[in-house]
Amino acid sequence: MPSVHISVTVRPLTISDLATCAWSGGPGHLDAVADALRAPDFDYLAVCPEASGLPVAIGGVNFAPRPGAGEITQLGVHPALQSCGLGTILITALEDRVTARGLTVAELGVETTNPRARALYERLGYRAFDTVRTGWDRRTEDGTVYRYETDCVEMRKHLTSASPGT
Template sequence: MLMDVITAHDSTDVTVVLPVGVRDLLPRDLPACTWSGSATHLRHVERELARAAVGEADYLAVCTPVDLPVAIGGIDYQVSEGAGTLWQLAVLPALRSRGLGTLLVRAAEQRIRNRGLPRAELAVEENNPRARALYERLGYAVYGRKPDAWDEEGPDGSIRRYETMCLLLGRDL
C-alpha cells in the first residue's frame, strides 16, 4: 500500500495533515463512493470490480486512516495492447488540489509497470482543462482525439446519453 499525506488549510491558518494509502477498491467500498457519481455510475464500477477479480483490470482507492475512499480510479488492460488505460479517475470534490489525483495516477502507473507494460494511456474530455493540466504535469502528452459517449443518470432518475470529445494522452513508463 502506498502512503502519502494530504494537507488542508482553512481561513484560520490551521493545517490538517492526514495520512492516506492506496489499495484495491472493494465492493464494500461502493456505498462510501456516492460522491464519485450516480447510482448508475456505481453499478458500472461494481461490474468493473468483477473484471478486476479476473485480472482484466485494476480498480484503486486512495483511503483515509478510517479506510474511506477519497479518490478512485481504474486501469483497463484490454483497451490498448502494450498499455494500461486509466479511466474513471475521481477525487472527492472537497479534497481536490491536495495531491490525491497525483498519488492515484502514480499508483496506477506502478500497477501497469508491475504487469510489465511500458505505457500508460488515458482519455480526458476536451472541456476539462483542469484534469488535462494535471495529466500533462505528470508527463502525459496528447497523441489523438476521439468521441466518447455514456449514459448518465439525472437527479430525477432519468437516463440521458452524454456525448463528448476526448483527447487521448499517453506516457511511456
C-alpha cells in the same frame, strides 16, 4: 496559512466501498465502477485516509482495450479534497499497476471541457496524441438512462519499467 497533513493508504477498491463513493458520480457511474470491479483485466484502487479507511479518491486501470498499454480510467477525487495531491497519488499507484504487468505505456482520456484534469495529467508527463468523440450511458437518481456524448483528448505516457529485483 496553517496546513493539515493526513496519512493515506492506497488499496484495492471493493464493492462494499461503493456505498461511501456517491461523491464520485451518479448511480450510472457507480454501476460502471461495480462492473469494473468484476472485470478480470481491470484493477481498481482507492486512496483512503488511514484514520477512516474510507475512499476519498478512486480510479482504475483497464488492461483489455489497448494492447500493450494500461488504460487509466474512471478517476475521481472527493470534491472537498481536490488539489491536495490525492490525484497524483492515485495515478502514480495506477501506473505502478501498469508496470507490474510488464507494460511501459499508460493511456487515458480527458474531456476537452476539463482543463484542470488535463493540466494534472500533463504535469505528470502525459502527452496528447488524439481527440475522439466518445460517449456512455448515464443513469439518473430516478432511473432515467440517457446517452452522454463528449470530446476527449487521448493522452499517453511512457513509463519506466522496474528492474527485476527492485
